[in-house]
Amino acid sequence: xxxxxxxxxxxxxxxxxxxxxxxxxxxxxxxxxxxxxxxxxxxxxxxxxxxxxxxxxxxxxxxxxxxxxxxxxxxxxxxxxxxxxxxxxxxxxxxxxxxxxxxxxxxxxxxxxxxxxxxxxxxxxxxxxxxxxxxxxxxxxxxxxxxxxxxxxxxxxxxxx
Numbered sequence: 001x002x003x004x005x006x007x008x009x010x011x012x013x014x015x016x017x018x019x020x021x022x023x024x025x026x027x028x029x030x031x032x033x034x035x036x037x038x039x040x041x042x043x044x045x046x047x048x049x050x051x052x053x054x055x056x057x058x059x060x061x062x063x064x065x066x067x068x069x070x071x072x073x074x075x076x077x078x079x080x081x082x083x084x085x086x087x088x089x090x091x092x093x094x095x096x097x098x099x100x101x102x103x104x105x106x107x108x109x110x111x112x113x114x115x116x117x118x119x120x121x122x123x124x125x126x127x128x129x130x131x132x133x134x135x136x137x138x139x140x141x142x143x144x145x146x147x148x149x150x151x152x153x154x155x156x157x158x159x160x161x
Contacts, residue, residue: 001097004046004059009034011056012048012080019080023145024118026078027152037061042075044105047097049081049090057085060094062102065111073108079124086120095128095159103161110161113139113154122155130157 004012013034019025031037038046046061058081065074077098081091102110113136114121122132138151 001047001049001093003044004048004061006034006038008048008056008059009037012037012059015056015059015080015082018083021145023142023147024115024121025080027140027142029144045075045077045098045101047094047101049085049094051085057082057088058090058094060098062098062110073106075102075107075110077110077112079112079121091124092128095124095130099128099159099161108161109158111156111158113156116153116155122157125157125159128159130159132156133158 013031016031020028020030032040040063041061042063047059048056049058050056058079060077060079062075062077065071065076077095079091079094079098081094099110110130111133112125112130114125116122116135126132133156136154136156139154141151142148
């Protein structure tokens with residue numbers, strides 16, 4: 001585990017695009033630009049997991065949940081694992097690293113919205129100690145992929161630090 005740096009972008013973007021292609025990772029149709037990605041993430045809370053040769057196996061990053069001061073300790077995260085590295089504990093390691101860093105930085109809650117069909121992500125978050133807070137029904141209409149045109153639900157998960 002180490003800090004994500006701009007030089008990691010091509011691998012981060014590739015892994016992000018692989019998640020998007022499956023249709024169960026995000027409402028976004030494509031990864032953001034490198035500049036947009038790094039500008040919107042909380043410094044110190046973007047981490048990559050690498051193999052012994054330095055290739056990126058997965059990443060986690062966090063954004064503020066709200067600009068309102070009352071929510072200053074709440075962040076939203078994304079975690080993506082290279083399909084070739086799935087099932088090797090990469091995602092769990094990334095979530096634990098994020099929790100450690102976020103807690104040390106004074107955050108008190110990590111949250112995310114996960115499609116109910118994304119069983120692997122829900123299981124990962126369960127294993128990492130997140131709790132399922134609720135279901136948001138028909139929260140957004142999918143604009144691409146196998147679910148194009150379909151209204152999607154999300155499951156809100158959170159980890160209290």
